[in-house]
Amino acid sequence: xxxxxxxxxxxxxxxxxxxxxxxxxxxxxxxxxxxxxxxxxxxxxxxxxxxxxxxxxxxxxxxxxxxxxxxxxxxxxxxxxxxxxxxxxxxxxxxxxxxxxxxxxxxxxxxxxxxxxxxxxxxxxxxxxxxxxxxxxxxxxxxxxxxxxxxxxxxxxxxxxxxxxxxxxxxxxxxxxxxxxxxxxxxxxxxxxxxxxxxxxxx
Numbered sequence: 150x151x152x153x154x155x156x157x158x159x160x161x162x163x164x165x166x167x168x169x170x171x172x173x174x175x176x177x178x179x180x181x182x183x184x185x186x187x188x189x190x191x192x193x194x195x196x197x198x199x200x201x202x203x204x205x206x207x208x209x210x211x212x213x214x215x216x217x218x219x220x221x222x223x224x225x226x227x228x229x230x231x232x233x234x235x236x237x238x239x240x241x242x243x244x245x246x247x248x249x250x251x252x253x254x255x256x257x258x259x260x261x262x263x264x265x266x267x268x269x270x271x272x273x274x275x276x277x278x279x280x281x282x283x284x285x286x287x288x289x290x291x292x293x294x295x296x297x298x299x300x301x302x303x304x305x306x307x308x309x310x311x312x313x314x315x316x317x318x319x320x321x322x323x324x325x326x327x328x329x330x331x332x333x334x335x336x337x338x339x340x341x342x343x344x345x346x347x348x349x350x351x352x
Contacts, residue, residue: 215237279324
């Protein structure tokens with residue numbers, strides 16, 4: 150099938166998929182409605198403190214720390230992370246492993262969805278789907294993944310992302326669907342786990 154003929158079909162499939170997730174989102178919201186007044190939504194939460202940077206309190210998971218991933222920028226609806234290219238992410242062909250690039254994208258997208266501007270609190274989500282398009286190879290320097298929310302409802306978010314190499318330019322693009330947990334549907338989020346509270350983990 151010619152590329153020109155595939156494009157409309159792919160757009161139709163994307164619209165059907167987005168409509169399905171919107172329906173699931175609406176059904177879930179209806180189920181959760183009676184219990185919305187929880188730690189996630191305490192009625193009228195106080196305004197976020199001015200000048201607070203949630204990245205200063207954020208603790209990445211062990212996998213992200215092991216790959217050397219760091220938060221580069223974080224605000225509502227947007228997340229950017231960086232990863233130095235080192236031996237631990239190089240495949241046997243001498244370029245960055247596709248799995249490491251996908252992890253970088255997934256991490257940036259997760260932060261775009263989970264922004265929480267309140268000290269001592271956080272938001273949590275999980276990935277429903279992630280489609281990655283690899284455009285070129287990363288070989289040296291630092292990779293930067295940027296992700297931004299493009300749509301969705303209260304719980305399900307659609308995200309676009311890209312990875313830029315320090316010397317290679319645009320390396321990959323991606324689209325993903327993410328779901329916020331029931332305690333994270335608002336910016337106020339849920340109390341941060343005291344067991345995971347070392348801000349130095351992201352330094």
